[in-house]
Amino acid sequence: MAFQHRHRPSRRRSLDFARDDNEMTALFQTRITELFGLRLPVLAGGLQWLATPDYVAAAAQAGICGFITAASYEDIADLRTAIRRCRDLSEGKPFGVNVSMLPKLVQGERTQAVFDLIVEENVRFVETSGRNPAAYLPALKAAGITVVHKVPAVKYALKAEAEGVDAVAVVGAECGGHPGMDMVGTMVQANVAAAKLSIPLLVGGGIGTGAHLVAALALGADGVVVGTRFLVAEEIWAHADYKQKLIEADETETTLILSSLRNTARVLRNEATATVQALESNGAGIEALMPHISGKVGREAYRTGDWSKAALSVGQSVAFADRIEPLAAIIARFEDEARAALARLKGLSEP
Amino acid sequence: MAFQHRHRPSRRRSLDFARDDNEMTALFQTRITELFGLRLPVLAGGLQWLATPDYVAAAAQAGICGFITAASYEDIADLRTAIRRCRDLSEGKPFGVNVSMLPKLVQGERTQAVFDLIVEENVRFVETSGRNPAAYLPALKAAGITVVHKVPAVKYALKAEAEGVDAVAVVGAECGGHPGMDMVGTMVQANVAAAKLSIPLLVGGGIGTGAHLVAALALGADGVVVGTRFLVAEEIWAHADYKQKLIEADETETTLILSSLRNTARVLRNEATATVQALESNGAGIEALMPHISGKVGREAYRTGDWSKAALSVGQSVAFADRIEPLAAIIARFEDEARAALARLKGLSEP
Structure with a gap:
């Protein structure tokens, strides 16, 4: 390795x-x-x-x-x-x-x-x-x-x-x-x-x-x-303000909505999801919830960067989203991290 | 390795x-x-x-x-x-x-x-x-x-x-x-x-x-x-009937209780936990819940093997509890599994 x-x-x-033989070496x-x-x-x-x-x-x-x-x-x-x-x-x-x-x-x-x-x-x-x-x-x-x-x-x-x-x-x-x-x-x-x-x-x-x-x-x-x-x-x-919020969010800043409809979704915790959760605990049905959860509301939030106004799908791995950069750079770091993890295992098992 | x-x-x-040098080789x-x-x-x-x-x-x-x-x-x-x-x-x-x-x-x-x-x-x-x-x-x-x-x-x-x-x-x-x-x-x-x-x-x-x-x-x-x-x-x-239930349970058979008291517990899903969840959704306080969640009720369930009658701490890794055997045998298998996982990584990264 x-x-x-x-x-x-x-x-x-x-x-x-x-096209580069060196870089082609797959991990x-x-x-x-x-x-x-x-x-x-x-x-x-x-x-x-x-x-x-x-x-x-x-x-x-x-x-x-x-x-x-x-x-x-x-x-x-x-x-x-x-x-x-x-x-x-x-x-x-x-x-x-x-x-x-x-x-x-x-x-x-x-x-x-x-x-x-x-x-x-x-x-x-x-x-x-x-x-x-x-x-x-x-x-x-x-x-x-x-x-x-x-x-x-x-x-x-x-x-x-x-x-x-x-x-x-x-x-x-x-x-x-x-x-x-x-x-x-x-x-x-x-x-x-x-x-x-x-x-x-x-x-x-x-x-x-x-x-x-x-x-x-x-x-x-x-x-x-x-x-x-x-x-x-x-x-x-999506708007830079939305990405900035993801960069700042840690692993505890997602929440679950729509379990009452048996359609649980993990989303960024915000004003909109607090509203949805309050509506759900009062027994609201899908019609009452739609203004907060519809895809089009989400699209608008991505456009404006106002991440507080819609239910936006985000997982706990938001903890690792740390900067805006080209996808190729994120993936290159991902690969470096994988190499480091393999090296760590090798070091711990062959001291 | x-x-x-x-x-x-x-x-x-x-x-x-x-006392056995061969066996002493730590993984x-x-x-x-x-x-x-x-x-x-x-x-x-x-x-x-x-x-x-x-x-x-x-x-x-x-x-x-x-x-x-x-x-x-x-x-x-x-x-x-x-x-x-x-x-x-x-x-x-x-x-x-x-x-x-x-x-x-x-x-x-x-x-x-x-x-x-x-x-x-x-x-x-x-x-x-x-x-x-x-x-x-x-x-x-x-x-x-x-x-x-x-x-x-x-x-x-x-x-x-x-x-x-x-x-x-x-x-x-x-x-x-x-x-x-x-x-x-x-x-x-x-x-x-x-x-x-x-x-x-x-x-x-x-x-x-x-x-x-x-x-x-x-x-x-x-x-x-x-x-x-x-x-x-x-x-x-604990009674063999309780262990048998764990052997049969898969990763979906735990549930969460006591979030209403801000003391969430993951337990085996059973009659007692359904009762607790119903009480919680009706706003019950700790006094009403204690008959189901007290440690002594749990101890009695371990003694009799009637796993349905108490809130018993069990995690999702119950999926992997597959037989009753000495702890040394479980740990020996655990070590074998770790060796196999290392070998798998080695095989995937050095094809």
Whole structure:
């Protein structure tokens, strides 16, 4: 193992990874690097409104795989434009589309149209979540598309494996967005999932440093899914005030809402989420909550930078979001951290 | 690194660790193995009613450090007897006493008497929790006692470090018993704690396999604290029906109670905890809750094996408690799992 730290590559050099033999030395080879054709076994999971072609292409150029989030595009034609732009920017490197099938967010008809578009546009990778993708799998498999299904509990992962997805991402209670109802921590869930599943496994929830990647691999995973940690990347279009808030927030500044609707979400704790929690404890239904939790309110908060006014998905790994910089720089540090964690283990076990 | 698996030692052989040069090869040397004089950087945390001299001595003989739980003994004279019995059974190997200073459990006068006894009996290791042990530290330090303070959040760990404890154990949301109010997962908290603390760090909460030890060390910890995983050891005196329930339970079968009293506890989900949750949602105070949560009700449940009748501290790592066997056998498997996790990382990073 090449344990010595290398100098952090400049942005220019990091874009040259695929052409530089030295830089090509991959830190890990796992079933996920093989399945996706990646330099690092890391997926940048879908982020509503934020996982745009520029962000996803930056992930591709840095040697990981990101996913344009279909739910960010009301008009299918706009999603098509985004996919084409991402393909241009990615220069043949891997990227995908995220399809959240939460019934409240996306109607069935719309979901079918999104998958049709994905096939038409020859997208190679899809991240699904929210419901079992079984109904859409035959068409996706026929098109040679690799499907990774993201779930908050091992029981759903086992179901997806039985249905024939190519890989699963199991996210723990720490994750931003939807951790499910059982609230099992990533440390426990990763190891349970690895023991029960046969297909390639990614774990997510609380993954914020390269040390977490090493920990996840030690627990039996083949890679990790990262969301929150990457929100402060330069390529994320949200307002700098929002990113600054993430930089200042520590691991205790997320909170849970919508458990009363059995649709628990982990979000940044703020004025809006306090209001939602008060409404929920008074028995409010979805209609009363929508003005605070709707996607469009969130989009507006990202635009203005007023992070207090909407329920914004943020995981506990916000603790590790420490500066605004290009995604390639975040990923280079992530890789350095992973090397350091391996070196630490080597030092402790070969004193 | 010696990555090959060795045959699981028989109980007899495992008791010979200290005299067998082959078996003595420690898998890890960390600040915790050095501070406590251990073969593995693992502490068996205090367990009210259950961490008896027999259990704690079995931990000592297996090369880790356990703690007799002072709160299990109403009479100080009985605690003295327990300490002496444990010393005999441990044959000079490390063991300690756990002192929970939660105000509701132990009065200040009683706490002073416990610490006086610990000094008198020349106990070398103490695990404190519940409140900052600052007031008692001068006497403990003067007696040359090593103090590890267990906390559910990094802010308390920093405070304890400033007060002069020798090590801290930071437990995440997955832990049985008291995870604190922030509910930060172990995966996140371990790494935050490692970045902020200077003294030796243990992490707990969701630690159930040797792979978790490797993960924790990768995240910057010097060792782990284990509770739930060891509850199915033969040396735990609780009824076999209770252990059988733990063997059958998966990671989703714990629940949280007493958040309404700002004293959140993670316990086995059962009839008693459903009652407690119903009472809490109706605004019940501690008096109404006590018949279900008192320590004596718990002790009776351990005695009879009727696990449905009390709030019993259990963490999410119950998922890994898979059979009743001697503690030495559990720890031997834990070590094998750690070796396998190291071998896995080596294989993935040196393909």
